[in-house]
Amino acid sequence: MPEDINLDKFRAAWQRTNVSSETLSHDPLTMTQKVVTGRAHSSLQRLARRVRISSYVAMCMPVFAPLLVTVLDLPYWIAAVYAFFGIVLSAVNLVFARNIEAVRLAQLPVVTALSVVQNIRRRMICQRATSFVIAITIIVLIVSTSMHLDPSLSGWEFAFGIVLGLLVAMKKFHRDWRLISDTENDLRYILSPKQQDVE
Amino acid sequence: MKVLTDKEKRFVDITSEYKDVIAKVCALYSGPGAPFDDLYQEVLANLWQGLDSFRGEAKMSTWIYRAAINTCITWHRRNDRYNSASLDSLTFEPDESGDDSAENYYTLLNLISRLGPVDKALITLWLDEKPYEEIALITSISTANVAVRLHRIKSKLGKMAADMEE
Numbered sequence: 001m002p003e004d005i006n007l008d009k010f011r012a013a014w015q016r017t018n019v020s021s022e023t024l025s026h027d028p029l030t031m032t033q034k035v036v037t038g039r040a041h042s043s044l045q046r047l048a049r050r051v052r053i054s055s056y057v058a059m060c061m062p063v064f065a066p067l068l069v070t071v072l073d074l075p076y077w078i079a080a081v082y083a084f085f086g087i088v089l090s091a092v093n094l095v096f097a098r099n100i101e102a103v104r105l106a107q108l109p110v111v112t113a114l115s116v117v118q119n120i121r122r123r124m125i126c127q128r129a130t131s132f133v134i135a136i137t138i139i140v141l142i143v144s145t146s147m148h149l150d151p152s153l154s155g156w157e158f159a160f161g162i163v164l165g166l167l168v169a170m171k172k173f174h175r176d177w178r179l180i181s182d183t184e185n186d187l188r189y190i191l192s193p194k195q196q197d198v199e
Numbered sequence: 200m201k202v203l204t205d206k207e208k209r210f211v212d213i214t215s216e217y218k219d220v221i222a223k224v225c226a227l228y229s230g231p232g233a234p235f236d237d238l239y240q241e242v243l244a245n246l247w248q249g250l251d252s253f254r255g256e257a258k259m260s261t262w263i264y265r266a267a268i269n270t271c272i273t274w275h276r277r278n279d280r281y282n283s284a285s286l287d288s289l290t291f292e293p294d295e296s297g298d299d300s301a302e303n304y305y306t307l308l309n310l311i312s313r314l315g316p317v318d319k320a321l322i323t324l325w326l327d328e329k330p331y332e333e334i335a336l337i338t339s340i341s342t343a344n345v346a347v348r349l350h351r352i353k354s355k356l357g358k359m360a361a362d363m364e365e
Contacts, residue, residue, distance in 0.1 A: 029207055029210060036248070
């Protein structure tokens, strides 16, 4: 090591080093709570984006509906039900995404923000459960009708499709669940049970 | 008047006591992709969130350093690039004897800022006079390895200084 690099001397000088930044003079508690609220807001916005993408994917269902008639020779009414489900799912998700996007967590008191997030979680569960039941019903309808019309059809293709679909849906739900949980946890960190404002 | 909860009081006490430590770590890791203010706030937010899980098994300073360094390194990993620090926020108070020159100080600081994130963590802890055992605890590197790596970092700094002179 060259002689002019005297790290021990530098170490002594380091003790006399200060950081000058306006941020250091801010109240750490308020600043931190703002940052954590910002994180919660960011998680919520990511969830909104994902719901919006789901809505766009559901919009494709009416486009694919004619294939049920042309490829699987299913009756028109099944294709209509499938397309209708796609339209409804898309609309519901779009409204949900817009509602989430409209939430401004930073502008709400923490208790209200937490309650808003819990409502979103409840709505997400209800919506997903309803969509799942309807989707399963439509799938069973498609599979049973196809196999009834053509008994030579093997059920393996359907089974593969259903398993794949379920895996994708589970992964998506798991990711969304994590986002909403992160949001809720961040807000809970801010909220202190004994916190009170007194005059 | 706002009545602070126990957690809030603890947080305020900790941040006021270790403000300079956190700020110095953040200043060394700040740069074009990582503004000092953002890093500092991120560290405070992580400390706040981790306060409930701090059981006092390690020293408070160890926990603070670990949180600050991990946050800074994670920030750089997340941004997928590592920029050398901009040291604008660091100010140096020269010795009363005038023994050490500010120019040399900033040259060395500049060299340290060019080190990789882990090396920078090690040298920061060494500069803050942490014993090897504590550096090992903070960085999750064995004590023997800390000694070896610090020796290499010092040699590297010497070589960088020599290259700069040429």
